Amino acid sequence: MRARYHSPYIRENCGTACSTHCPPSPSKVELPASPCPELLITNSVPSDFQANEIHQLILNTDAEISALGDEITRVQCALDRLELRRAGLRDFVKSHRAVVSIVRRLPRDILGEIFSHYLRDASDSEYPPSGSPTLLLHLVGVCDRWRTIALASPLLW
Known part of the structure; x- marks a missing residue:
């Protein structure tokens, strides 16, 4: 069974167009725009307006993080079902290959x-x-x- 956690920082060679199958590198992840980027590189105190904008941005981002967690759980469950189905089909094929093997004849x-x-x-x-x-x-x-x-x-x- 596949590990439940897949780091977005690890890019596996999937053999196909990685833009559709593999997670992007961290530098290419689309993040929300900061309302006051200058505050991220200084020790300046935000104004009340800036602080309110930042609090709202944090709330919205936390909601998106939660939604992504739910989506990841849903997708992982689907992946688990697919892997179980694949394992079952492999066993099915293996047992039927044995039925028509040359040694039986x-x-x-x-x-x-x-x-x-x-x-x-x-x-x-x-x-x-x-x-x-x-x-x-x-x-x-x-x-x-x-x-x-x-x-x-x-x-x-």
Whole structure:
């Protein structure tokens, strides 16, 4: 699942036109105009009129911040739903790909030969030791078809 917080200062390479998919850099974010920009770079005291304008600007900006928070929550919920749907669809496709996989169409005798080679090659290695039932248990534990084939193959026993 995707992290719930995505910093607007991090631009990811999305592979498409970033103006539509990625957040702008902080220097390009459109901010409200300050009613008295000179007060931001000095220690001057604002007049009563300027103070009222600044208070109103703060109230309006706080309201926009709150609205943006609500919108972010709504969009994040939509994103979470989309990610869950995508994960579900991926699982769906994965299970259906397994149904039409080539291994399901292998004839029983060919699969039995593959099992025999697997056991012979694995027995030549250091682990598990030759004659270990663990290897055969792996084969018979895969599915009913493999179990039936393995149990019916005398070369494996």
